[in-house]
Amino acid sequence: MKLLAALLLAYVPSAESLLKQAAARAQTLARTREVTLSGALAVGGDPQRNAHLVLRFPLQCRLDGEGGLSLSVKGTVENPGAVGEGTAGPALRLLQLACPFLAHRGIPSAEGQQMFRAAAHAVGADVAAGAGLSRFGDRVTWVLGAPAHDLSTPQLWLYKDNNAPARLIAQGGADLRLLEYGNPAAGEWFPRVIELWTSGQLAARFEVLEAKGVRAASQEEEDDSRE
Numbered sequence: 001m002k003l004l005a006a007l008l009l010a011y012v013p014s015a016e017s018l019l020k021q022a023a024a025r026a027q028t029l030a031r032t033r034e035v036t037l038s039g040a041l042a043v044g045g046d047p048q049r050n051a052h053l054v055l056r057f058p059l060q061c062r063l064d065g066e067g068g069l070s071l072s073v074k075g076t077v078e079n080p081g082a083v084g085e086g087t088a089g090p091a092l093r094l095l096q097l098a099c100p101f102l103a104h105r106g107i108p109s110a111e112g113q114q115m116f117r118a119a120a121h122a123v124g125a126d127v128a129a130g131a132g133l134s135r136f137g138d139r140v141t142w143v144l145g146a147p148a149h150d151l152s153t154p155q156l157w158l159y160k161d162n163n164a165p166a167r168l169i170a171q172g173g174a175d176l177r178l179l180e181y182g183n184p185a186a187g188e189w190f191p192r193v194i195e196l197w198t199s200g201q202l203a204a205r206f207e208v209l210e211a212k213g214v215r216a217a218s219q220e221e222e223d224d225s226r227e
Helices: 002-010 015-028 090-102 109-122 217-226
Strands: 034-043 049-056 060-065 069-074 083-085 131-136 139-144 155-159 165-169 175-179 193-198 201-212
Touching: 015 109, 015 139, 015 155, 034 090, 049 090, 049 201, 060 090, 069 090, 083 090, 090 109, 090 165, 090 175, 090 193, 090 201, 109 155, 131 155, 139 165
Parallel strands: none
Antiparallel strands: 034 049, 034 201, 049 060, 060 069, 069 083, 131 139, 139 155, 155 165, 165 175, 175 193, 193 201
């Protein structure tokens, strides 16, 4: 049994290798400057409202919704979720935590790794502590910054099959979840559902119903070849 466990661990990539792959994933998007994800936002027990999540690359996000909702985040590679504007609460916290993982297109690959490390470090996760395997729903994930099944320690999860960010558990209990990648409603590349959980309760949820401005790099190359 110990030999089997050792063999399995031998196939776990280093944390740096996983971060490199996660950062490189952005290169599969075309050279677009802005993407708009339209859908529905639910915050706590408030009624669900229509909302638009605008991603301006790199590292700028704005969430506008019915009822005068207007939130924004602007970050840097060193501090990805640095500046948040708008009414403090679960929706702004969701935007601050999610923005680095949604809007890192346009950052050079090497700096992308640094950005992922900084985003994790900002919530207390030491991704250099190593990587392990876990499951998130029906999918396998890499866990960086904590032993598998230890949800009390800040950590970053990446989906094993596509290297996309899956989950960020922050110091203090905030739990960001990025769900349902590969759905046409979210332009394939983005998660269709973004959730923020606090103390085991769903605090905020944004569900994408339509994406505008999303193009794959392969589509761009095909267009260039026709010219």
